[in-house]
Amino acid sequence: MSGDVDRLVVMEAIDKSFPGVQALESARFDLRAGEAHALVGENGAGKSTLMKILAGVYTKDAGKILYKGQEVNLPNPRSAQQHGISIIHQELNLMPHLTVAQNIFIGREPRQVLPILLDDKAINAQTRELLAQLHIELDPRTKVSDLTVAKQQMVEIAKALSFNAEVLIMDEPTAALTDAEIEELFRIIRDLRNDGVGIVYISHRLEELFQISDRVTVMRDGRTIDTVRIQDVTIDQIISMMVGRTIYEVTPEIPEGNSQEVALEVRHLNRGRALRDISFQLKKGEIVGFAGLMGAGRTEVARAIFGADPIDSGEIYIGGKRVNIHHPSDAVRHGIGYLSEDRKRYGLTLDMDVETNIVLAAFRRFLNWLGLVNKGKVRRISRDLVETLAIKTPSLQQKVKNLSGGNQQKLVIAKWLTADTDILIFDEPTRGIDVGAKSEIYRLLNDLAQEGKAIIMISSELPEILRMSHRIVVMCEGRITGELTSAEATQERIMQYATQRTAVTSGD
């Protein structure tokens, strides 16, 4: 094994757990000099965690890392950089108020005779040289906040390489780039590869892998499934490795929605780069699942409909009538409820009790003519809801923070039911909830749909989407890339749409 000189990096049996999650379980990975190695997997498969361990951002719980045949210890980013391992994070890590050169040399500025003095001339000159090597046209003195995202990415690459990086890890580098910018990025990657740099490329865009990578490693549930040469596989094979067994695929539990009445229609919704030409319909009594990878724009759709983010253009119809929603209060008035993915932050006031939380969104209805709270009514309605939804709480006066995740989620549902909502948007309704509570939430969603509520369910768990939805809308990068009926849908087909980067539609 140690005789394997061309292997720049070997990671073996890496374990890593975070509170409540086993993020990596005996994961392995290897990288050769001069190769572009793609790392793929579903959300939460452990790709970023594994690479953050290699870059010294996280420390491993167990396992070993060999670098050029030697076992190494990488306790912090600095030590990884000194070994020549650099990472470009998904969220760019630049200081927008500083210039390109200042960003590249932050933390290791060349000093003048007096060691507290800066030498901006030197860093500008060195940066200019570095950028020239990479064939990037950029003035080192430009402020980073004045650059496009693509150019900022180039600055990150230049910064990584200025450490004489031999291993360069890129976490979803193309997520925010246009096609032309991606071409530029690929050119740089190819140049680096030819210079012998080992490149790890984490991406959700499978078709890209075939343009740029030599080998691909697939991860699932914190484990490494396989590493293969790219010419030996097809996209479909990669997808089936990513989603794995299909034992979760049960037929939808819900009887087909029989209503044809459209509750909500969205036409040509646009918001910057986040949402592009979103159009869909939602019928009464229907559950529509929104699938897609992280950052596909599903939550953004929900927030736009709910009036939480301003839209650039587009129309929203409720019950056939065009409505203007500028603010969440407009949405509530039109009978829309949004159950945020982060219920602790947006959905509940944790320090208040159960009954107060239940009535909070419809407080006005509980006031008497003097403007005082009608406590009897509050209690009656809360008690009813706690019973119907089977919320387990010792009393109505219990503080919400003391309830379990599942019961908190039910409480959010109770809250929106008192507000008389007809359209409910659930964003990751079962995140952080144990299996038993999950099935109760599923049952609740079914009941609500049967009562005629129209439901959008955003979920990153494909089995959940397949199990619950009448129809499935798949998004990728702010666009709807596919729509499937529950009969047509499979994990593979959803993944196909979710990784499909459609050509930019012409004209605005």
Place this chain on the structure above:
Amino acid sequence: MDVSIAPKKASTRSVLRSDATRKFLAFGALIVLLVYFSLASPHFMTFNNVVGILLQTSVNGVLALGVTFVIITGGIDLSIGTVMTFSSVMSAIFCINWGLPVWLGVLGGMGAGALAGFINGTIISRMKVPPFITTLGIMYIAKGLSLVLSELRPIYFNAAPGFREIAMGSVIEKIIPGAEIPNAVLIMFGAAIFAGFLLNRTILGRYTLALGSNEEATRLSGVNVNFWKTMVYTVCGFFAGIGGVLMAARLNSAQPALGQGYELDAIAAVVIGGTSLSGGEGTIMGTIIGAFVMSVLVNGLRIMSIEQEWQIVITGGILILAVYMDVIRRRA
């Protein structure tokens, strides 16, 4: 049709957002005030009054210079007013109670300020107590210690005759007879040049900006964030120390009951000067201009015989207006 509009819009936008505009806003306000008061009163643009304004600005200006660094990192320092007083009292104790030479008293006063800043910075960066709370606490501590050490009484510098000269003597008059500009003014401009040098030419300044721009990225770049944050608060305290020495020299005494409220004037000057409270940007020139805007305003209103109570009201209005202009600029 759209084509002709789009780029034009983009260019007004970039002009509005540029640093030059930000500097111009405060500078423009200062010019407007100067012109307005000159026209409104013949007593405004006189040599004596201008020197009065400069002297009036000196202490607030020096305090504002220091807190500019802290605000650029995205922090705040509420303790500089009473730390200034603490520094005056320490100077007095060194010079009068201990009988040390004046220059040692001056250094001791500045050192006391720097020490207070160092304590602020250590608590904030190592113990992770929010800046607002930490410096609020140090504000009280410095105030209390000043009262304890001085035994509630002003300490006069009559026994150290050189001390008053630090602020009120005039080196310039010795060179140009008749130009009686007190040293305090020179010290303020000297401190401003020093602060500009620190911010723009040294590692400390670079990390000050980097911390305010993106602290996490700065940390990931291997910068010792805790150390540099502590240094930033130390610098701020050091400037408060200079302010304390100036104040004591101007009054020829250390006044232990003074000081509270000075921190807010200094922060107001920084903000008027275009430094963003959310961190990442700010200039020394802006701060100095901001400090002048405040003292010109007070002086001009007084000359126009507007009661002091109303001067305070107007100052508050100008502060909000200044920040609102900056908000508009950013939104553009």
